[in-house]
Amino acid sequence: MSAPPRRTLRRPNRTPTRPPVGDPRRFEAFADYVERHWPARDARIADVAGGNGGLQAALHRLGYSNVLTIDKRRRFAKSRPMFRYGLFSEDESEHFDLVLGMHPDGATEMIIVYARDHGIPFAVVPCCSVGKRTDYPLWMGYLERLAGPHEVDLLPIRGRNLVIRPV
Numbered sequence: 305m306s307a308p309p310r311r312t313l314r315r316p317n318r319t320p321t322r323p324p325v326g327d328p329r330r331f332e333a334f335a336d337y338v339e340r341h342w343p344a345r346d347a348r349i350a351d352v353a354g355g356n357g358g359l360q361a362a363l364h365r366l367g368y369s370n371v372l373t374i375d376k377r378r379r380f381a382k383s384r385p386m387f388r389y390g391l392f393s394e395d396e397s398e399h400f401d402l403v404l405g406m407h408p409d410g411a412t413e414m415i416i417v418y419a420r421d422h423g424i425p426f427a428v429v430p431c432c433s434v435g436k437r438t439d440y441p442l443w444m445g446y447l448e449r450l451a452g453p454h455e456v457d458l459l460p461i462r463g464r465n466l467v468i469r470p471v
């Protein structure tokens with residue numbers, strides 16, 4: 305008797321269905337954008353959800369000397385000068401002149417609410433991975449309503465590249 309034919313399992317399709325969020329040019333592009341709108345080099349800037357500090361480094365190269373990167377992932381923020389490990393929230397107690405978020409995931413709303421409540425400027429480049437909020441146009445619409453009067457600008461990068469900035 306011959307052996308029964310072997311059944312092969314189909315691999316799941318791993319083709320990404322969402323655009324990439326990780327264009328390596330994003331930090332330089334965002335830093336250039338900051339320079340165009342907020343040229344004061346001594347501004348106290350929060351780089352919220354800043355990961356491993358790519359935006360902070362790009363801002364330093366332009367001469368911004370007072371940038372604090374905040375991230376809830378310990379491996380990024382622990383024990384490095386100008387980094388703070390922990391959650392950023394709308395109840396943030398420290399004062400900043402400008403709050404930035406490059407693909408800040410769940411901190412996006414908090415940046416907008418914090419800045420709005422304190423009457424300070426912000427710029428966020430939302431991405432899409434916030435819990436179940438994977439519908440980018442809906443997510444953007446919600447954030448734009450939250451932001452009040454604002455502009456939406458385009459950064460010259462691949463992937464999520466829209467910046468929301470109050471006016």
Ligand SMILES: C[S@@+](CC[C@H](N)C(=O)[O-])C[C@H]1O[C@@H](n2cnc3c(N)ncnc32)[C@H](O)[C@@H]1O
Pocket residue numbers: 352353354355356358374375376377390391392393405406407408409410411414431
């Ligand atoms: C998609 S990564 C982007 C990191 C970096 N901005 C970049 O472009 O490479 C999102 C980051 O947000 C951080 N994050 C999300 N919510 C946060 C919060 N409420 N406070 C601080 N960090 C937060 C995560 O730890 C993660 O490092």
